[in-house]
Amino acid sequence: MSAKKIVEPIVKGQFTYRDLPIGAMIPIPATSLEYKTGVWRTRQPKIDYGRCIKCLLCWVFCPDAAIKRLDDDSVKVDYEYCKGCGVCETVCPVKAISMEEV
Amino acid sequence: MSSQAIFYKTPKDLPREEWFASGHRLCAGCGAGIAARLVFKAIRGPTVVVNPTGCVEVSTSCYPYTAWKIPYVHVAFENAAAVASGIVEAMKILNKKRGKKLHDVIVFAGDGGTFDIGFQALSGALERGHNMLYICYDNEAYMNTGIQRSGATPIGAATTTSPAGKVIPGKQERKKDLIAIAVAHRIPYAATASISHPLDLVNKVRKALEIEGPKVLHVLAPCVPGWRYPPAETVRIARLAVETRYFPVYEVEYGRVRINIKVKEPKPLEEFLKMQGRFSHLLRPENAHVLEALKKAVEENWERLVKLEESGVTL
Numbered sequence: 001m002s003a004k005k006i007v008e009p010i011v012k013g014q015f016t017y018r019d020l021p022i023g024a025m026i027p028i029p030a031t032s033l034e035y036k037t038g039v040w041r042t043r044q045p046k047i048d049y050g051r052c053i054k055c056l057l058c059w060v061f062c063p064d065a066a067i068k069r070l071d072d073d074s075v076k077v078d079y080e081y082c083k084g085c086g087v088c089e090t091v092c093p094v095k096a097i098s099m100e101e102v
Numbered sequence: 103m104s105s106q107a108i109f110y111k112t113p114k115d116l117p118r119e120e121w122f123a124s125g126h127r128l129c130a131g132c133g134a135g136i137a138a139r140l141v142f143k144a145i146r147g148p149t150v151v152v153n154p155t156g157c158v159e160v161s162t163s164c165y166p167y168t169a170w171k172i173p174y175v176h177v178a179f180e181n182a183a184a185v186a187s188g189i190v191e192a193m194k195i196l197n198k199k200r201g202k203k204l205h206d207v208i209v210f211a212g213d214g215g216t217f218d219i220g221f222q223a224l225s226g227a228l229e230r231g232h233n234m235l236y237i238c239y240d241n242e243a244y245m246n247t248g249i250q251r252s253g254a255t256p257i258g259a260a261t262t263t264s265p266a267g268k269v270i271p272g273k274q275e276r277k278k279d280l281i282a283i284a285v286a287h288r289i290p291y292a293a294t295a296s297i298s299h300p301l302d303l304v305n306k307v308r309k310a311l312e313i314e315g316p317k318v319l320h321v322l323a324p325c326v327p328g329w330r331y332p333p334a335e336t337v338r339i340a341r342l343a344v345e346t347r348y349f350p351v352y353e354v355e356y357g358r359v360r361i362n363i364k365v366k367e368p369k370p371l372e373e374f375l376k377m378q379g380r381f382s383h384l385l386r387p388e389n390a391h392v393l394e395a396l397k398k399a400v401e402e403n404w405e406r407l408v409k410l411e412e413s414g415v416t417l
């Protein structure tokens with residue numbers, strides 16, 4: 001079952017409280033992935049790959065798991081979820097991240 | 103950190119898996135979000151998380167959305183440790199019947215839910231000795247309901263129920279010593295950690311899980327609107343809390359104290375305070391006595407820990 005399948009009928013109101021499982025259980029993990037927090041953002045991080053030393057600190061500290069760690073340990077911002085807090089910019093030891101106006 | 107307890111040496115050793123997923127609704131820059139992501143990277147197998155009400159609960163479990171990839175129970179404010187006790191014992195029997203391996207049970211609770219409202223349940227669980235890891239993410243107030251003072255709020259901090267104004271200069275009482283209280287139950291492991299030192303944090307989580315019995319981990323997790331600072335500063339502020347000795351990072355293993363981050367030359371406490379709106383009044387001359395009281399509390403706590411470590415006494 002996909003997260004969308006659970007989330008959509010509820011959000012669209014095709015579901016009433018009577019249709020909820022006991023205890024309002026959510027039977028599949030991480031349905032929040034359907035909730036795109038990237039729309040909150042007013043500034044956004046940009047990574048300068050010329051400077052990045054792949055230390056992974058931005059990945060470690062992002063509160064939203066919006067920095068993706070790729071197979072080769074390079075990092076990439078996931079703009080679907082990034083809220084633009086700027087934590088990644090402050091923790092980057094080589095100033096490879098800058099926050100820009102959206 | 104003792105040598106046998108290093109499970110993760112560098113950030114590269116942390117698993118890629120996000121058991122605490124994107125799409126949650128914690129504020130941008132939330133320290134508790136960093137704590138949750140890191141804590142659950144250090145699980146070692148099937149794990150159940152028990153979470154009383156508070157910011158992490160309301161923002162990760164708004165039906166039909168959940169940010170959790172592991173079984174998650176939301177419980178009332180008062181009873182996280184009691185519910186976790188029940189899960190631990192039920193799981194023991196179920197696993198025996200089904201011939202399965204043991205599951206870990208982790209409580210993830212705020213400071214209000216730990217220092218104050220869930221305190222009785224926590225004490226009961228520690229006394230009964232259930233095999234669980236109780237983690238308090240401490241943002242030093244009841245943040246989810248709009249920044250009310252808790253037993254974890256330090257002297258002088260302004261909250262909506264301890265405002266800084268003409269009548270009082272912020273909270274009048276000192277912070278409760280959660281670890282001392284936990285250790286008084288003679289549990290095998292209790293420790294503090296800060297989100298600014300992620301490897302120390304994840305290694306402590308993993309080390310605690312390997313120990314049989316009740317364990318308590320107290321994690322400092324700054325809060326953007328509650329402490330009043332720009333969201334990008336969360337990690338920097340948590341680091342200053344450690345570097346000024348405001349938040350000592352230590353562990354108590356079978357009653358023995360070990361300071362994990364030795365702060366030989368502490369930065370002036372003001373460096374930590376001046377970044378936060380909740381303390382801005384402390385830097386005004388008329389409140390010098392409150393600043394002194396906070397400094398004294400910080401110094402006394404550090405010296406006490408150093409003495410305990412050096413004497414090697416068993417608590």
Ligand SMILES: Cc1ncc(C[n+]2csc(CCOP(=O)(O)OP(=O)(O)O)c2C)c(N)n1
Binds near residue numbers: 247
């Ligand atoms: C018995 C009870 N009293 C009050 C509340 C309202 N309430 C919900 S969350 C919350 C604050 C939680 O504070 P804390 O545990 O520190 O977590 P934080 O929100 O700071 O993460 C309060 C007072 C409640 N849910 N139950």
Ligand code: SF4
Binds near residue numbers: 045061062065066
């Ligand atoms: S700005 Fe904040 S949310 Fe966005 S990637 Fe950086 S740390 Fe993550």
Ligand code: SF4
Binds near residue numbers: 047055093096097
């Ligand atoms: S913190 Fe900076 S140097 Fe390190 S991986 Fe991220 S962008 Fe690269």
Ligand code: SF4
Binds near residue numbers: 135324
């Ligand atoms: S109020 Fe504080 S603890 Fe709550 S979500 Fe916002 S930053 Fe996090």
Ligand SMILES: [Mg+2]
Binds near residue numbers: 212213214241242245
């Ligand atoms: Mg709190």
